[in-house]
Amino acid sequence: MPEGIRKINVIGHLHPDTDSICSAIAYAHLKNEVEHTNIFEARRAGAINRETAFVLKHFGFEEPQLITSVTPQIKDTEIQRQGGIDGEMSLFSAWNLMRDTKVDTLCITDEENNLEGLIAVKDIANANMDVFDTAVIGESHTCYANIIDTLKGEMILGDPTARVEGGNVRVGTTPELMEDTVQPGDIILTTNRYETQQFAVECEASCLIVCCSAHVSHRVIASAERHGCAIITTPYDTYAAARLISMSIPVRAKMLSENILKVSVNTAIDDARKMMARSRHRFFPVIDENSKYVGLISSPNLLSAKKKHVILVDHNERSQSVEGLEQAEIMEIIDHHRIGSIETSGPAYFRNMPVGCTCTIVNMMYHENGVEVPKDIAGLMLSAILSDTLAFRSPTCTGVDRAAAEELAAIAGVDIATYADEMFEAGADLTGRTAEEVFGGDFKVFSRGNVKFGVGQGSYMTDRSRLAAEKLVGPYLGEAAREEELPLVFYLFTDVKTSSSEIMWYGDGAESIVARAFDVEPEGDKARLPGVVSRKKQVIPALMATLQSIQEDQD
Structure with missing residues (x-):
């Protein structure tokens, strides 16, 4: 068994009959027993008929999962398992994460891992260049903890979990120059001048950011406490702090949240490639079958998509098979029909015998591999033989088919004549059918x-x-x-x-x-x-x- 194979689909033909379904289930079971694995899985290529539904129910089987195409999907590529981030993460922290993980896009998710938005490095760059948007901290309702983290600061007065509710960011120079510019609720960046700090507090500033880790007197702290003004100290000088503080806003304020181009793990590679060609983005979020975020993918990842591995049973003609077969790795073909039009990219095990049913061949292979046929699997294979040979009336029926059916009937514990009548009657029932x-x-x-x-x-x-x-x-x-x-x-x-x-x-x-x-x-x-x-x-x-x-x- 080649390494790295995640799953091998055992598939019958389109418009599946009883042999197509039963041989897929029986052969998948045989392969798992022989290979001591569980990667062989039976699939159906269409809706089952009433006869097959009767057979599956009679022997206690669920319908195999539907498969309509074996073209490579996003799940067959190398998905970058980049975890989602919280919408409250600062732009500064997001930028650092991008630099460390060497990606230029991050996905924002909620507590249940639902995709809420995405942010790219260009979004952070644009926010950093918008130096004239002095109200962005308040408009984004930025948490003080983000400001502290971005400025490597220390909060000496106030609640780190509180949020900025408004105002602009101002640089405090002297009381004379601040008098006409500072408004209540503003965030003021100051140096170590006592007069400037005190004036900012008295102007009803919401937060005082003291640069260069300058000393803040007890009188200023007391006054700030009376006025409800928070105080943060930072080791950065005024210039650096003024440049960095806008990077403390949460990513939710700048993320793309509408018309997000995303792909499912089940999206075909060809479809994903077309979508990516129409977008300027480099990375795209991937969601699973439950619409939960799982990671990112980029165009280069599509080049390394792995082919799906399939085993075909009860057919060997392209027109009767699922879509995308030319892009799959056909490992085996087990059939009893004429040799048709399917081509393989490499050597494949091909077993084609002039018998009345594929399950007759599968039964032989159980014997050849020394695997005991379980009672329920025996019932499925018996049903397929009876169906394909019309209970031994078809000219395709051989002595091998009849012998296999009698053997399987004994294992399954059913009377062939009685069971065949029940099965055919179930298939012929037209009640409610279109x-x-x-x-x-x-x-x-x-x-x-x-x-x-x-x-x-x-x-x-x-x-x-x-x-x-x-x-x-x-x-x-x-x-x-x-x-x-x-x-x-x-x-x-x-x-x-x-x-x-x-x-x-x-x-x-x-x-x-x-x-x-x-x-x-x-x-x-x-x-x-x-x-x-x-x-x-x-x-x-x-x-x-x-x-x-x-x-x-x-x-």
Whole structure:
């Protein structure tokens, strides 16, 4: 097992049937047992049908998690785990943090790690350059603790947790020059002159900042206490203190809080790259599935995104697989269909056998690896074999399939005949179902040359359920063709008891294709196909050969 693999998705085809889901679950379990790990996880590539839902419930399984794409996501990159900061942190502290961590963007979060805003180094630079905004300390309701920290000061009078509620920042020189400029509530920076300090207090200043760690007399302190004026001393001279004090305001006063460009851990790399190209920012906040902040990411991080690792079961054609497969690392393919169009970037384990069901192959692999089949997994694999072989009636069924089913039935403790009837009846139940749901229950896309076509199939135990399905699905085929962007769509309504099917179609020339492929005379909008139950072995080859012949005639 290659190092550094976080998870391997075991995925069946789009419009999953029972074999697609059950083989994914069974094979993921086998791989975890063999590799002594838990990184193999079954996934579904679409909504499950009623037959599969019955099977999962009967044997106590939840639906596998849905996966629609395996393109690399933000979670597959190196996210910079830069913690969020409190909105009350000073600009000065934020700047120091940026310098120490070598990032130019910080994210502001609340106590529950929700993203509130972000601040970049340019925002701090802009605030530092705005030397004429003398009211910013009060307007930002800056905490005195921030001023003390920024100026490396000491509060000798007042409450460090209190906030500045207004006023401007002034430099106190002499009483004569201060008389017309200092207003009640102002913050006054002074030196060691007693007269200047006392005058500032008497002018109802809210805070006196004494520079150069100058001495403050007891009389000034007493007067300040009477007037409600705080006193802070700082080792900085007046020039430095005047430059630095604006950096004590909280980051919330300058942060970007609206229209924040952020990405989710589930955002596709391609989408993130497009978003970043439209922005001047270098770093972008990342949120998790619960919208909680987790870190930062930049454009260079996207270049090192790791491919997702996948194992494909019950299919090996690109048109039947999830999106983004060309950007994933295909590790294995386990299938029983014709060899199709999927290409891999490197060597992969490929097991393809002419049997009736993928789970038959998976059962073999349990034996080959000496892994005991659990009772519930045996039930899943039995269900898949019965479904794909139509309870051994399909021409795709082999002796190997039947032997595997009998073995698995014994492990699962079920009677094959009784259970098969229950399973097929559950799948044929149309109560509350839409035409789209029935159509999508088992539908696959195929191609021959420049022609793409889709073939769906439903299996029914009674004439009544089959005719009800035809009445529901038949009128929907045209809409389905448009939704799937296909010129030709065919649908098989298979009668399990009589081992026959009726086929309906949509598309230019579809009726003549059916007549030619199966040597039948269509009756209205459908044709009867005696003995035809297997899409894989009896329908797809006939349609492929007919389409190829038509193309050759046209050429």
